[in-house]
Amino acid sequence: MALNIPKYTPPDFNQEIFINAPNATLVEVVKDGVSPANYHALSVFPEYFKINNKWVLATESRMDTVCVAYDEMGKESVNIVEFRNLKVGDKVVIGRTEDGSQGIYMYTQGFVNKSHDSDTFAFRSGRSRETAFSIDYDQLYEILKHEKAKNGYVTWVLGTAISLDEDTRNAMERLIREGYVNAILCGTSLAAFDLECGTFGTTWGQKVFRREQNTYENYYETINMVREAGSIESFVKSGQVKDGIMKACVECNVPFVLASTVRDRFTLPGTYDNVYEAQNAMRKHARKTSTIIMVSTILFTIATGNMTPSYNEFDGVIRPVYMYTVDIQEFAVNKLADRGTLTATSVVTNTQDFVKNIGRALA
Amino acid sequence: MALNIPKYTPPDFNQEIFINAPNATLVEVVKDGVSPANYHALSVFPEYFKINNKWVLATESRMDTVCVAYDEMGKESVNIVEFRNLKVGDKVVIGRTEDGSQGIYMYTQGFVNKSHDSDTFAFRSGRSRETAFSIDYDQLYEILKHEKAKNGYVTWVLGTAISLDEDTRNAMERLIREGYVNAILCGTSLAAFDLECGTFGTTWGQKVFRREQNTYENYYETINMVREAGSIESFVKSGQVKDGIMKACVECNVPFVLASTVRDRFTLPGTYDNVYEAQNAMRKHARKTSTIIMVSTILFTIATGNMTPSYNEFDGVIRPVYMYTVDIQEFAVNKLADRGTLTATSVVTNTQDFVKNIGRALA
Amino acid sequence: MALNIPKYTPPDFNQEIFINAPNATLVEVVKDGVSPANYHALSVFPEYFKINNKWVLATESRMDTVCVAYDEMGKESVNIVEFRNLKVGDKVVIGRTEDGSQGIYMYTQGFVNKSHDSDTFAFRSGRSRETAFSIDYDQLYEILKHEKAKNGYVTWVLGTAISLDEDTRNAMERLIREGYVNAILCGTSLAAFDLECGTFGTTWGQKVFRREQNTYENYYETINMVREAGSIESFVKSGQVKDGIMKACVECNVPFVLASTVRDRFTLPGTYDNVYEAQNAMRKHARKTSTIIMVSTILFTIATGNMTPSYNEFDGVIRPVYMYTVDIQEFAVNKLADRGTLTATSVVTNTQDFVKNIGRALA
């Protein structure tokens, strides 16, 4: 199965409607973290803003945030900013139309292949447990091989179950070591369970994989030990961890972001306990991601899906960002699809099997 | 991972309570399909009935049915019969105690290993999507190898999705051809989808696996064609089917039972449209099953789970029947577990992945 | 909230394309229960067939079945028939286009209100547990009042849980007695649980509502008793049942159809054990239904949804059939919606609460 990345065709800005359109209206922020009224909120589609009579594409975009424009003559640019991060003096694009008539143009046809059939970039809707998924797996394998070969940036958003199951954890470790993982975003518990297993050979709420003893205390003991060591990196380097996901990340220099939730009573060093700081750290990876695989809870999947652009610019080329959402519930995978994400492929299964499938196919 | 089939220790009938117990009370049926009041309903556990002062074990048992006793001196025996199948003159065991005091003894300790740890035959409860399943897969692979080697009887209860996904259908075909399948119980749609795919290369409600055309009409065309051919066997032998599950069954002499539901507007020849006849045909396989794998809808899984004994006698040895229930919903897998099935192992995942996993491991 | 039933605007058959269209091709059935190839399968939309140069509307339609035409001059008519019910000599409409060019016209715009907003007959898509349902309940209450006042035909498809919960069972009984129920389609277990509760005061798998004793044997005892009585009607009339759904049906002359599944070991007299006979009995009600409320398992909901026309003719007027699907899983309610049902309103909740809500609002 050959990989056929959709080509991007920019709008023709020589059309009358674009030439005659006014510049986008800009209004300055007067209080930090408060937007002017009537702001324009970004969508998942490519959007252009007319600034000093130039149409500027928003890259590294994010849905439901605002556009801050920089209109120094000759260096027109835009930055897509969360409301909370607005600063006094930022010039925010104002307006509620998206057809160019207010200097704002949302472009839905960029990846539509006119000569060919329209299926090249179609979202196969109505995913359920009964959808046949073989073709999606095949395509994903091709994408991951492509990303590895062409310096893509593959971000994985992982849920706790990935480090609880033996074969799944092994598959994930191999994928990291073989170069299919450029960043991991997850909760503190995935890392702690993984380190517990690598240190004590036990897993939470169960006996060891071969079920000889019940050892849930080891989870907190592990966090205590890492806290004493000062960081996950130094704990791994101390030699106490014999295998696993975190060890592979440290040894292969794969960055990870650990984000907290209100469920977490006790977190590993380096975990972001402030959700805004966590998002800022996560979005650093989302901004440069070319493929994202979300195998986590609804919370993390939606959080990351929302901040990942559906298209982006790589080496000067506009390309869709491939997005895979995996969950055992239709509700969860459809929640992201409902928001209009262009390139999301949903798979309804247990995330353990999803990761094992990829591990078997590639690493 | 070595397979360790639990050994059965019969009760010690030399104990006072058994010696002093009366014979079971028997009351004759006076109207077909109507039981005497105060009947004894079977459980999932081994049960013994005292007849002419002999304790007789019920084999090929079924929960929530009644025990018909044959008390010709020297040839005491029992048969476990559904209420609907009771005939005038059948002698039904009466009573509501199970401790022997009415000649009825339910034995819950037969597979408990007293010298060892109790885990050898434990039901790991509270299964959910977050349970680590590697160990269950490993055990299942060992069981299937054992059954193949030792003339076991492996029954598969399959849901429609199994024939809709390309890799899953291929895995199932290989498992049949490699000898891991002794009987298949399913709905008419699994067979029809499989035959459609083997004949037209298309699948229901979708385009073909490679998605070139939308072809749902082929489903009914296929059924029409098989009806014209007279049977699935003759249709397969006509050479029009190029691959698939049904073809493998016909070529490998693996029996299949097709049962209808009220959803089926149009069924393949050989499908049981009467649910009682369907159950009778299914129970013929359930009675001799040593391992059953239920990868179907809740309806078929519960139907089959209910009629499959949790233990049985093979070559004179009492052994548990291994039972695997797979569903994407905890609700479904727990429904069977709640009914007290002894040996049920639940796996929460998409059934496509479950079958593919087994296919990769064994065939 | 006023009820505004969408008006139907028939196609304008004076247009060239309709005048110039050929009559529909008819091919005779040569074997019972086998259709000619290349048949036309019905959709959920209104469809017209050109016979002897007249365009005839299919009423009492059913998706995925075929059209049998009667072309006696001056008495042109059509009947929508399941494949299995085709008889030798039936003239089946052939063709795979729906734009009139083969004498087959599928009409998607009949209920679209051109002058007004398009919302009057819109399907609110993407239903999930998070959808706000107040407005749907309000509309349903208006519909049910209208149906009661105007001799509508309200069919309820009920799941077992309706007779297991005390308040829900009471609500259903009141709705029957108050005239909001014209027919009930269900499994044998709903009726048996209801009769058990009305006779013994107990419910399956639980203690009584106030939980004093565990009494699951009473379920089968009840079926035995009704079998002895000969029918549900005669059992109710014997005075042994003190309250409940079945008693209300018998006393108010509300017909019910009991259909079996392969799970049913033992059924009440009058239950259809053959699924084709069951469907024929169910479709008698579906053909005349003006509103259908499906509060059952996926199996019965899909079965009934498939056989219920999305529009029909009442007193000479073409009207949509209102269809409510209730389930706790998005998967279930979306399965019917995916099939293109025009007027389906999905509610994602526990069916107990759904019935209690209606009971409180109306009866």
Added chain:
Amino acid sequence: MALNIPKYTPPDFNQEIFINAPNATLVEVVKDGVSPANYHALSVFPEYFKINNKWVLATESRMDTVCVAYDEMGKESVNIVEFRNLKVGDKVVIGRTEDGSQGIYMYTQGFVNKSHDSDTFAFRSGRSRETAFSIDYDQLYEILKHEKAKNGYVTWVLGTAISLDEDTRNAMERLIREGYVNAILCGTSLAAFDLECGTFGTTWGQKVFRREQNTYENYYETINMVREAGSIESFVKSGQVKDGIMKACVECNVPFVLASTVRDRFTLPGTYDNVYEAQNAMRKHARKTSTIIMVSTILFTIATGNMTPSYNEFDGVIRPVYMYTVDIQEFAVNKLADRGTLTATSVVTNTQDFVKNIGRALA
């Protein structure tokens, strides 16, 4: 239905095993936020610690945290502290047995009524969509009336859907105004949706309740407006909010805690963006709660369930804390039950209907 609060019977500390038991071993913390190894983790049951030869009960307990003991002679006491909140010098109880032999006693029989049937404080297990819930609702109504009459402390943990549905939001507002709510814990989005509806009359991602316009921008406009006003209280007092949950809270002095998650791009003033601070604020309410109703996402339900003691001391009397968990998924409600919570009652339904039921019954 009369409310029968289980009585607590303390252990008999005159028994030999208690008299002979040693004092609990205490080890000092040497680094903030790091526990000594081999700590004792609290359970959901009442636990006693032997300090200076006195057995001290832990109140305001929390599962999976540690016990810090204060052993000044004559003023022995304990405090249950999260690992992260440990300070240098804190004396932590060490040990892995719970039978008294290390000065640690976990008491599972405190609420068991020996003379009566054991049902008075039983957890009805195996809850599913098919469980009959009428009796649970009836009991809950009695509990809420009791709490209102006797100065109980009822904490509600609310999910976003509660403010999206019209009837549900109205029911919640009435319950607050009628005195059935002592504290609300929720995410920022519930409050923002509620305020949007109270201000603009619109709701997120939908048209207004009567569906005339699509207005999702109003959500962020609302947050901007509250930020300008400085706080929810001042925004409500400005008179711009015409109804709703937040308005009722402000006017009735019902405290609320808003906690962030990584999904929140933009939060209302007063929202805790640091998850530890959020938990500390939430636990202030959990410590004094007598009944808690969790109608939220899994995340908030587990977070709160974990920090709420299953028993507590009110006016000198040890009493169970009533805990209701509501979710549309069995997985969610069972997750808390699996952790051993004593008094949790699970209801499987849409939370909208749950709140509407209570609203109709009480307010």
